[in-house]
Amino acid sequence: MRYLLALLPLCVFATSHAADTAAKPDAEMKELFNGRDLTGWEGDDSIWRVEDGLLTGQSTPDSKLKANTFLIWTGGEVDDFVLEAEFRLEGDNNSGVQYRSQRNPDKSKGKYSVIGYQADIHPAENYIGMLYDEGGRGIVAERGQQAIIAADGKKEIKPMDVNVEPVDLTKWTTLEVIAKGNRLIHRINGEVTVDVTDDEKAHADARGKLALQVHAGPPMRVQYKSIKLKQDEGKKPAIE
Numbered sequence: 001m002r003y004l005l006a007l008l009p010l011c012v013f014a015t016s017h018a019a020d021t022a023a024k025p026d027a028e029m030k031e032l033f034n035g036r037d038l039t040g041w042e043g044d045d046s047i048w049r050v051e052d053g054l055l056t057g058q059s060t061p062d063s064k065l066k067a068n069t070f071l072i073w074t075g076g077e078v079d080d081f082v083l084e085a086e087f088r089l090e091g092d093n094n095s096g097v098q099y100r101s102q103r104n105p106d107k108s109k110g111k112y113s114v115i116g117y118q119a120d121i122h123p124a125e126n127y128i129g130m131l132y133d134e135g136g137r138g139i140v141a142e143r144g145q146q147a148i149i150a151a152d153g154k155k156e157i158k159p160m161d162v163n164v165e166p167v168d169l170t171k172w173t174t175l176e177v178i179a180k181g182n183r184l185i186h187r188i189n190g191e192v193t194v195d196v197t198d199d200e201k202a203h204a205d206a207r208g209k210l211a212l213q214v215h216a217g218p219p220m221r222v223q224y225k226s227i228k229l230k231q232d233e234g235k236k237p238a239i240e
Helices: 002-023
Strands: 048-051 054-059 069-073 081-090 095-103 114-121 131-134 138-141 145-149 155-159 173-180 183-188 191-198 209-214 220-231
Touching: 054 209, 081 095, 095 131, 095 173, 114 173, 114 209, 138 145, 138 191, 209 220
Parallel strands: 145 191
Antiparallel strands: 048 054, 054 220, 069 209, 081 173, 081 220, 095 114, 095 209, 114 131, 131 138, 145 155, 173 183, 183 191
């Protein structure tokens, strides 16, 4: 009996500690843009600035780009995460959010070039929210597609029963990216655009940088009013 009584406080402590641990909520979404300046980001300051409280990337007829350029988050790298961004796009061009990406080894592309996964911001209804492999495989999955990529690179594509109507990107639009292991899901305005399982070890990215794109070509402007990140959120991504 004395032995049991002696163990009782330890059991109570262990149970209480487990309850406290279980009660802790998932990591909070962290805002990556402070609304004032480019603190926490690195890029070409002739392209990127903060305008009226909005993170803005812009090319003009006088600053027409020959290669894609990126604003790179300096807060570290990401592996498993959820990202939510509010953006709008103007001009006959496209943009995107890079994730699990690497600095481009091709120095001819400029100091602020990256390669890797991209959630595409594109005015074409079949490309908005698609998964693009910048500097690699190109289009991995278009909007409305579920893709399974085998270790040898063979791809199985299945259509999803989702909305593929045009989206007016000149209005504020929400992009969500969920990356959990080898599964990648993109959403636009809450609707799934792609669901990809990538097992191609030669090209699949497990960890890397976040970055925002201004695309080469015609003049354009992309603006963000919020970019939120939650890392290692501990839940399997699901289509709701």
